[in-house]
Amino acid sequence: MATLIGNNREQMQMMSFEAFIGKNNPVRLIDAFVDKIELNKLGVKIPGAVEGRKGFHPASLLKLYLYGYMNHVRSSRKLEKECERNIEVRWLLHELTPSYKTIADFRKHYPDAVRILFSLFINLLKEAELIGGKTMAIDGSKFRAVNSSKNNYNQKKIDRHQEFIDRKINDYLAELEKNDQEENNDELKIKVDKVQKELERLAQRKLKYNNLQQQLDNTEEVQISSSDPDSRALIIRKNIVEVSYNTQTTVDEKHSLIIDYEATNENDSKALAAMAMRAKEVSGQEKITVLADKGYHNGEQIAQCEAENISTIVACREQPTVKHLENEYLVENFIYDKENDTYTCPQGEILKSNGKWYNKSHDSEKKKKTRKNITNYRIKQYKTTACKNCPLRDKCTKNKSGRLIERSEHQDAVDRNNKRLLSEKELYKRRQAIVEHPFGTIKRAWGFSYTLLKGLKKVNGEMGLIYIAYNFVRVKNILGFDKFMELLQNWHPDYSGFHFLSVLRSFFSSFRLRQFFHLIFPPQKLLVLYRT
């Protein structure tokens, strides 16, 4: 049977690159999108007409990155290769071939510009009514950092290593002492030399751990990472811990489009309010509903959301079992009477408060000492003298003075959240479908489960590129090529306020400071201020 042999490679063809790129090729959308952006207004330097070698226009590099992230290629060395062999990239870049270093520098230098680009794109999606803005799911996802677990240290790990080194040094010193008492010969000399070399090696290691101890003492953190200092060992699931970044992401319910993100090096427990308030600003709505899993169940955060007209539906954490208590005597089974501010216990006794508020904190001793992100809240205490003669006392409490119930100042807000969780079960069930859509695509389908850059700021830049690419692909799937192209062609990006915003943002490097900044000056508020 005859086989297909293809064309003769020597055959000359009269073809332009344009002819190789299909009419509906998505690369045309990337081209149209970036051509609409005035990158200098995003704080990106455009090479001027100076003497010497001409520089690459940043628009070419941005097109290359967007193409790369959408096609699951993000290493600058691989992108450099694509510029030479990939016909779509050659068309997109007008056959320019930047080096991997030039490509990498763009991503490193412009995380703030990427953030603004993301916001401009979200504004376009809002104009196109692709964002519902009423219900959003917030979730954090861990992306492995450029830092192995071996290069992450906490006090326990440093102590363990130092104890091991000290033990080894003592063993070797004892061996040397024993050798001193033996008769001198060649064999002994070799043995002693070996032990002395080991002692020198251990002295070096001890120095390393002393330095790490010093670093840990000088920081407010409870752990340090030596390859990427901003990364932290975070719990991925159950007992699995990895040195990573936790990217907080807000996803709109209507089309599962990402409307906001923030890479952090903290867990989810204190991220709800800041992300929800930013989501409200982005949506431009008076009232929004946010869905979040139990990792976000924090009274202070839920109360803050309520105060901002944000309705939360956050899953409850499982109550820790209290060994000496039977289930019937857990605090949930004590009935709270709001009007009289009392609790009724399962025995029908009334527990009253003296009306005083007491300060309470859940944080570690180090956190309390350094006062970094500490959670202080107030509680009231409730008790009754009836416990003294209660026949069920052994089942209810081990406290000699009787049962003591503590009620947080945020408990009312938590109760309302828990009530909504019960009445809006179907809506809460949608949380996973909304928020897992982007994470499933990005981490599973595209394989972006780790970062390529170091440091919170740069990691934020990379997350911005990933999320722009995700939204871009999603919008193309929702609208189709022609409508998306039409949308881009009629787009007039509004930059007012964004340059000022990028300058201010660059002053804020830590997540907490950025959260604070976002709350006071969310992008939309800044734009309004700027224009008036």
Ligand code: SF4
């Ligand atoms: S010990 Fe006190 S609080 Fe507990 S059941 Fe008895 S009376 Fe009620």
